[in-house]
Amino acid sequence: MKNGSGPGAKERILVAATAIAQAHGYSGLNFRDLAEVVGIKAASIYHHFASKADLGAAVARRYWQDSSAALDALLAQSSDPVDCLRRYPGTFRKALESDNRLCLCSIMAAESDDLPEIVTKEVQTFADVQVAWLSKVLVAAAMVDSGNSEQRARAIFAAVAGAQLIARSRSDISLFDELIESYRVSGLLPGSRLSG
Amino acid sequence: MKNGSGPGAKERILVAATAIAQAHGYSGLNFRDLAEVVGIKAASIYHHFASKADLGAAVARRYWQDSSAALDALLAQSSDPVDCLRRYPGTFRKALESDNRLCLCSIMAAESDDLPEIVTKEVQTFADVQVAWLSKVLVAAAMVDSGNSEQRARAIFAAVAGAQLIARSRSDISLFDELIESYRVSGLLPGSRLSG
């Protein structure tokens, strides 16, 4: 940090904007409310980000970078790939735990018709990161033939995102847990008791 | 119809509002653009709907009623429940085929923090209708124990909604087809070749 008073305005804008976007989407992210949270005026945000599109892209970029680091940490924490897969849905559960928020990528995916191209690009990178990680771990877990790993990875990613969306619409985390358990029972995810 | 000039203004508002909401969500639905599509002025909409919340609720109500009728038609068309389940994802595919639109319920689910309560209620009814139909057909197909049918129905609904969301964010219908096929391979949906 530059001084003793905590993170700078740019960083605080990024953090606050992420939280707002996860709850209300890109279109629901407005500079007056955001500025108020940060403690500056709306116009001041433009000193740090050239436009709303620029801010949105920065928020989405930071989001996939953080999510990528979290997945790597999961892998470092447990060398067992089946265990990693079992814990994967937990990364989506955390958003629901935090004021019933949605994955930034999911809420922005729903807005894709109204997203600036530079934001869309970062949202797609988020999906790419998730699928690449799942694909790698699925192969390590010997859950699929290596030729099918990416297809299965995409299926898991889409299904977990769907579970989060549905659970959020009911403000019901236990519904998310129930849906994940159903994915395990059906064989999409490795089983919760015996290794898949 | 009242006269020879086609559906009335109220009906045209409902149809146009549904199309806009499926592309841009409830928050992206505005009376000025909507009125222009219908060919009247924004203020005239208030002659047919008391408020935006009222219009949103009417749109969502009509949407689940239509979807319910479509599912019943599917069931009437084919008496084989496994065949019905196989064709279920097609009802979601149709929205993507129509200008890459999303299920109204999914896009509104993503907006759930900002939805008037009377709209939320109708969105949840949509999910209830889908789950009830799937549950009934799963039992008829003997794919699950009757005690688990609703849980499995919810899983299928969430996974298909997720597939639609992800495919739309890439504007890629073939990705939707691929995801559905993966759900079949993994056992979540009945297989595409042999009966499940």
Next chain:
DNA sequence: ACCTGAACACCGTTCAAGT
């Protein structure tokens, strides 16, 4: 470098007035 006042365009809503 960092911030802001003031303006602009837009949106949901209302209402008196039209036919």
Next chain:
DNA sequence: ACCTGAACACCGTTCAAGT
């Protein structure tokens, strides 16, 4: 019954001007 122009309060966004 059905529609509209005009207005109101409000909000997202921008930029020239401040320190």
